[in-house]
Amino acid sequence: MTRRIFHIANIALALAFWLFYGLECNGTMHGIEGDSLFLYTSQFAREMLGRNGGLANWLGAFITQFYYYPLLGSALVGLLLALLAEGVARFCKSDITLPLALLPSMVCAILLLDPKWTLALPVALCLCVWAAYAVCRIKVLWIKAGCAVGAAIFAWFKIIDCQFYTYAVAPVKTYYIILAATALICVICAIVPQLKMRWIPSIATVALTAVFVIIAPGKVDRLQEEIADYSHLVRVRDWDGILAKAAGNRLSSPLSTNAVNLALEMKGRLGEDMFNYYQSGTRSLVNFEERKLSSEILYLLGFVNEARHLAFEDMAGNPSRDRGVYHLTRLVNFNAVDSLRRPIAERYLNTLHKTLFYRHFEHEQLVCPQMEPNSDFFFNFGDFCQMLGFLYNQKPENERARDYFAAALLLEKRTSVFSSFFGESDYCPKSWKEALQITASINGGETAPELLEYVNSYNACYGKASGMGRYSRTYWYYFNFR
Amino acid sequence: MKKILSYILPVLIICACGKGPVLETGTLPELVPDIAGVTVPRDIAPLNFKVAGAERVKVEITAGGCRIRVSGSFADIPVRRWHRLLSQADELELRVCARIGGKWYGYEPFGITVSDDAIDPYLLYRRIDPGYELYARMGIYQRELNSFKETVVFDNSKVSPGCMNCHSVQRCKPESFQLHLRGNKGGTYLRGGGLPDRVVDMKNDRTLGTVYPYWHPSGNYIAYSTNDIRQSFHNVPEKVLEVYDLASDIVVYDVRKDEITVLPLLADSTKLETFPVFSADGGTLYYCCSERADNFADVRYSLMAVGFNSDSCSLSGEPRVIWQAEGKSVSFPRPSYDGRWLMFTVSDFGNFSIWHPEADLWMMDLASGRARPLEELNSPDTESYHSWSSNSKWVVFSSRRIDGRFTRPYIAHIGEDGRFDKPFLLPFSSPEYETLMLQSYNIPEFCSGPVSIDKDLIYNTERKPITVR
DSSP states (O other): OOHHHHHHHHHHHHHHHHHHHHHHSSHHHHHHHOOOOOOOOOHHHHHHSSSSHHHHHHHHHHHGGGSSSHHHHHHHHHHHHHHHHHHHHOOOSSSSGGGGGHHOOOOOOOOOOHBBBBBHHHHEEEEEEEHHHHHHHHOOHHHHHHHHHHHHIIIIIIIISSSBBSSSSHHHHHHHHHHHHHHHHHHHHHSOOOOOOSSHHHHHHHHHHHHHHHHGGGGGHHHHHHHHHHHHHHHHHHHHHHHHHHTTOOSSSSSHHHHHHHHHTTTHHHHHHGGSSSOOOTTTTTTTTTTHHHHHHHHHOHHHHHHHHHHHHHHHTTOOSSSOOHHHHHHHHTTTTSSSGGHHHHHHHHTTSSSSSSSTTTOOOSSOOOOOOOSOOOOOOHHHHHHHHHHHHHHHHHHHHHHHHHHHHHHHHHHHHHHHHTTTTTOOOOOHHHHHHHHHTTTTTTOOOGGGGHHHHHHHHHTTTTSSGGTSSSHHHHHHHO | HHHHEEEEHHHHHHHTTTTEEEEESOOOOOEEOOOOOOEEEOOOOOBBBBETTTTTEEEEEETTTTEEEEEEBOOOOHHHHHHHHHHHOOOOEEEEEEEETEEEEEOOOHHHHHSSSSSOEEEEEEEOOSSOOOSSSSEEEEETSSSSSSEEEEEEEGGGGGOOOEEEEEEEEEEEEEEEEGGOOOEEEEEETTTEEEEEEOOOOSOOOEEEEOOTTTTTTTEEEEEEEEEOOOOTOOEEEEEEEEEEEEEEETTTTTTTEEEEOOOOTTEEEEEEETTTSSSEEEEEEOOOOSSGGGGGOOOEEEETTTTTEEEEEEEEEEEOOOEEEEEEEEEOTSSSSSEEEEEESSGGGGGGGEEEEEEETTTTEEEOOOTTOOOOOEEEEEEEOSSSSSSEEEOOOOSSSSSSSEEEEBBBBSOOOOOOOHHHHHHHHHHHHOOEEEEEEEEEOOOOOOHHHHHSSOOOOOOOO
């Protein structure tokens, strides 16, 4: 009975993890998948397996590639966690110790909700537990002793010393405590004899499962998940998805605003709708600290060299020090813009074609060489507005550069400069009209007839606590109050 | 017998090409890498290759009465049989059939010349992602030239992702070796001068950080440039980035005393002096020098020479220009160890030629002072760093000719007349390995033996301070 309950709890936990991780953390999963690479070449296997902890790393990377489809990836991880619990349970002589068998997989599940922990952790635990179980099953003592020594040496070099954390400064103590605790649980399970406590193990199992289900969701970093989700939508060019996600939701981070502004631009609505969302200076357009997203923005604007630079730096700065498929796809796209750089794109493409999910990847054609600057200048991260001005001056036909340049001027509240560039423009979306009205009012010019009533109403409300909310989506409100 | 074989072999190879007819193209195959007509040393790993676009190749290599037949997706030549063949032949003939789109094509045979001039058994290089500012993975590696075996000398996997470079051996001898490390385990690893290996801290308040090294033939000194380096990023498709110096001087380091000597003549703050190298006899110091300019694109380096007195570690005479050209800039002078030649890189401006597609190799005959572009080595893309084998019969140089980005080492043989034979790409175990290698091969240097360094010195010892004279 208790063993059956244990199996039900184990399956329930795996299913809970599958659904929760696959549905609630799919942005994070896509991020992890993008930062990893698994090649179907002997060279890659040799290189990976040759390193310390290579087997755990290699298997971990193998499973991670399936994060491409989050529900598939989380199902495999759920299965791995269930296998781990089952492996530990195999040591249990007594039903009373069965609830303990769930602990290592629960701890792994909770740690995996933090994207810094890698799949090498549950893989290493699983391999070690099942290897220990297999050794214990050997009947002949000297063979058992030999296998134990061999397995221990192999496990130490090729499994335990794995890359369980993506950052160089890893919580090594925590890792070894988890390993030791799992070993201890196995030992306890193996030595505690059968006791007559029929219901206690069952109740403990159910209670543990319930505690896990309550605790686990709280371990997800919602802000990071939001950013990861927006980043993924940018990566797959799902502009409608971004706007649908943003509709009615507060954007918790400037990075989310970056993605929304980009989506608006790609749908041709930046000038019209950008002030429907909270804006805060030019960092609402791009944040260079976040290299992935900013490289996408620069690329789509036509700053291809700089986009490539940031994508490359992001790859080089990957905490795991490995290349990711995300970076390779970007480097293909960014290098394939013109014939000059296409052989470099081919090099990255050759690598992608050795993966499972990108073997048919081809470069996109969202940017053409005509959008790029034709007169050289050094990119200055400190003055994005000026860089946009350079690009717009060189390529006035680049509408994305035009809209972003206008948006940057508006966000920096440089309305007179804005007027000098766009005062005579035939294209004049809502925010532009509002900005031009501000210049007109400062310079004593005339208000556009279609805005007259609106301006009078705004002026009547100005400074009063009530009523201004109606105008929070105007450039005037941004200009005066942000 | 040979004559009979020469008739029979083409028939055999055509028969070996499989079922169905073989279409004779009458042309050379499109080889990847291009090995047709190259000259190789006897102790070189097999030149494995593929035919572009081919699903399968069949190759027959003949020399005298011996032959090797291989087939597969690429020509994977057995190492032992290849060496046996090379040990007996001066000329190899290769016949190739390739299956492309289900049809077999036969090509004109081509040759590979085998030179009796020996080559140093190791190649030392840095492998680095061809990037910009961050260095996730890089390391110094050595490759056995007669096989595909590559070993790590030192990589940054156990230290913070800092830069490491400017590894240098004295005249291809691993007994004198230096390596700069940056980041939290920064310092200069030094072997030589009759002292135990140590890691020294070259930083001091009188000079900028030491960068480009070159050993004196005596092994007692290393000339360094000290550079304040900056990089900026271009925004037009044809350019990537610019690396330039705001200031640079030249100093000489006494390896026996761990002491830097500042050379006032080469520490002129109105000039940029860099890339110091000693002549084969050690009596001359060659370097590159430019006037400072407000615009980096106006900085053009001339090739200079000045006498060097190794007894007193001082300069003698006045620096003189030995080569300059209108609108051109010189970098990486490298004299051959036999004292006959001086090879250097010429680009349109600046000194960081690896990012200049127009950069080419030139060579000066030191006896006549005449220089010429090395058309037999240059390509439309970048050729940059280069170094000589210990017997000055081979040169290895960096080139970006494959795709314009990933630097690969090419090796070429020089004849008595100073003309180079067609260069060949460092042999890789498979063309796929080269294709999937997303790192550049940087600063290739021949080495007569394996280099090993004491990593514990890097990880766990205090950096030894130096004195400045």
